[in-house]
Amino acid sequence: MSMTLGELELAISALLDGSLPLPQRARLNAACDASPEARALLESYRKLDTIVRDATALQIDESAVFASISRTLNAHDAADAQLQRDPAAFASIDAALAAIAVNHPSYDEDAFVASVQSSIDALHAERDAADAHPEYAAVDQLLRTALPVPDIDEASLHTTITNSLSGTATDAAPPPMRLTDRIEPKPATATRSFWQRALRPLSAAALLLLAVGVAFQIARQPVGDEPAGPGIVAPSPNGATGTTGGGTTELTLTPQGTGIGRVIEFEVGRPGAIAPPIQNADGRAVTSQPSGGFSPSLREIFRDIDTPPTWLDGAPSTRPAN
Amino acid sequence: MSKIVPPTFHGTPGVTDGMLVARAADGDRRAFDELVRRYQRQAVAVSYRLLGNTSDALEIAQDAFLKAYTNITTLEKPEAFCGWFLRIVSNLSLNRRRGRKRNQQLPMDDAFGGDSAAEQTGGRDRSVEHDPVRLATSSELGPRVQAALDELPEKQRMAIILFTIEQMPQKDVAEVLECSVEAVKWHVFQGRKKLKELLKDYV
Numbered sequence: 066m067s068m069t070l071g072e073l074e075l076a077i078s079a080l081l082d083g084s085l086p087l088p089q090r091a092r093l094n095a096a097c098d099a100s101p102e103a104r105a106l107l108e109s110y111r112k113l114d115t116i117v118r119d120a121t122a123l124q125i126d127e128s129a130v131f132a133s134i135s136r137t138l139n140a141h142d143a144a145d146a147q148l149q150r151d152p153a154a155f156a157s158i159d160a161a162l163a164a165i166a167v168n169h170p171s172y173d174e175d176a177f178v179a180s181v182q183s184s185i186d187a188l189h190a191e192r193d194a195a196d197a198h199p200e201y202a203a204v205d206q207l208l209r210t211a212l213p214v215p216d217i218d219e220a221s222l223h224t225t226i227t228n229s230l231s232g233t234a235t236d237a238a239p240p241p242m243r244l245t246d247r248i249e250p251k252p253a254t255a256t257r258s259f260w261q262r263a264l265r266p267l268s269a270a271a272l273l274l275l276a277v278g279v280a281f282q283i284a285r286q287p288v289g290d291e292p293a294g295p296g297i298v299a300p301s302p303n304g305a306t307g308t309t310g311g312g313t314t315e316l317t318l319t320p321q322g323t324g325i326g327r328v329i330e331f332e333v334g335r336p337g338a339i340a341p342p343i344q345n346a347d348g349r350a351v352t353s354q355p356s357g358g359f360s361p362s363l364r365e366i367f368r369d370i371d372t373p374p375t376w377l378d379g380a381p382s383t384r385p386a387n
Numbered sequence: 388m389s390k391i392v393p394p395t396f397h398g399t400p401g402v403t404d405g406m407l408v409a410r411a412a413d414g415d416r417r418a419f420d421e422l423v424r425r426y427q428r429q430a431v432a433v434s435y436r437l438l439g440n441t442s443d444a445l446e447i448a449q450d451a452f453l454k455a456y457t458n459i460t461t462l463e464k465p466e467a468f469c470g471w472f473l474r475i476v477s478n479l480s481l482n483r484r485r486g487r488k489r490n491q492q493l494p495m496d497d498a499f500g501g502d503s504a505a506e507q508t509g510g511r512d513r514s515v516e517h518d519p520v521r522l523a524t525s526s527e528l529g530p531r532v533q534a535a536l537d538e539l540p541e542k543q544r545m546a547i548i549l550f551t552i553e554q555m556p557q558k559d560v561a562e563v564l565e566c567s568v569e570a571v572k573w574h575v576f577q578g579r580k581k582l583k584e585l586l587k588d589y590v
Contacts, residue, residue, distance in 0.1 A: 078576040082550070082557070109590045113583050116590065118552050120528040121536075123432050126519035130427050130448065133519075135420065137449045138456055142416070 068096045073103055077110045408465035423452055430476045436548045437480040439533050451476040470562025535585040543578035550575050
C-alpha cells in the first residue's frame, strides 16, 4: 500500500507525537519496510526532534531562579503591606510634600508683595504722566476757554425754581381720571421676552404688506373703457367670436337667470370646437351682450395665459398683434 | 513539647495545582512558592527559547510570576494554572520580542555568545550573581537551531517549543496557544517540515 509524501510526513509527525492510531501505524511501518526513502524520512524526522531538543537544552540553576523570583514577590508583598499597614507614613509624606510646595525656597512673600506694589506704582506713574502731557494740558485749556462756565447766581436760581415748583403744586387742578390711568404700565423693553420684542415689528410689517396689497388690488380695478386683459376671446352674442384682448383661447358665456345674482357659465375651447350659442325660438342668441370686459377676478385667472397651447397651432389666432 | 512545623508543599506530588492555586488565592504565600518551584524552569526555558537571552528570560519569568501572583484570584479554573501561567509567559516574551523588533534590537544571545546579553542589558539583574541559565551544550548547533526556530511563525514556534522541546501535553499546549489540539498537531507538523528544511545539513 503506497503513501504520498504528504501522507507519509503527516503520519511520521503523528507517530513522533504519539498520536498515530494503530491502523495508520501499521500502514506507516509497511511503507517504511517497502521504501528505503520512507524509512530515511522517518529517521530524519526523529533526528530532527532529537537535535532540536538536545541542542537547545538548558542548564538552569533553579535555586538561583527561585531566589530571584522570591525576592521580586517579597518586594511586592512588602510594598503592599506597607500600604495597608501604615497609611500614616504616606500621610506624613503627603504633608511633607504639601509643606514643600507651600514653603518652596524660591517663594519670598516680601519680594512678591514688593513686585506687585512696584507694578501698581508703575501704572499710577503712567497715568500721571499722561495727565501731565503738554498736549493734553493744551486741550484742557482750550476747552475751558472756549466753553466758559457761565457766572450763575445760585441763590436767585434756587429761589426761582422753588417758587415755580410751589406755584405748580397749588394752582394746578388735578387732571381728570382717564381710562389709560387704570392701565398697568407696560413692562420696560429690557424686561420683555425676545418674542415679545420680535413680534412687534413683524406684526407691523405684516400689516403694512397687507395694506399695500389691498391698495394694489383696488388700483387694478377697471375703470370705464379700460380694455380687458389679454388672452380672452369671447363670442359675440350672435355666435361670432369676439376678442377682449390678446387671447389665446375662446370663451363662450351663457348667462343663466337675470339680475345681480345671475350665473355665468363659460366654456373654454378651440375656436370652432365650441358649440354655437344657445338660441331662442326667434333665432336670437340668449347669451348676453358683452359687458365691456369680464370681471376682474376672471381677468386675473386668464391674465397669465400668454403662451398658446400647442393644439391651437393652425387655428386662427385671435391674439392682437403687438 | 513538639515544635509546630508549618506545612510544606515542596515535593508533595499529591497536591494538585488547583489546591495550590486555591490556597494562594487565600493569601498563602507558601502555596504560591510551590507553584513557582513547579513552573519556574518551564517559564525560564520557554522565555529563553523565544527570546534567546538569559537576562530577558529571567526578567520575563519574574514578571510572569508577579502577574500570576497578583491576579491569581481571577483564575476561574485553578486546575488550568499551567496553561494560564505559560500563556502569560509566552505573551510577555512575544511582547518583548516585538518591542525589540520595533527598536531594531535583536540581541542574539547571551549564553550562546557569553556575556553579551549582560552587557546589553547593563547588568539589569544584579541579584543573580552568576548566569543561572545557559545552554547545556557548547556546540555550534545550538545557535543554528535557535536561529531556525526564530524563522518559524509564532504559533509554529510556540508549538515546537512547548510540545517538542518542553514535551508538554498537547492539551496544555492547546490551552497556551488558545487553539484546539488538532491545531496544535498541525502547527507542530508544519513547524517540523520547515525546521527539517532549515536544518537539512544536520538531519
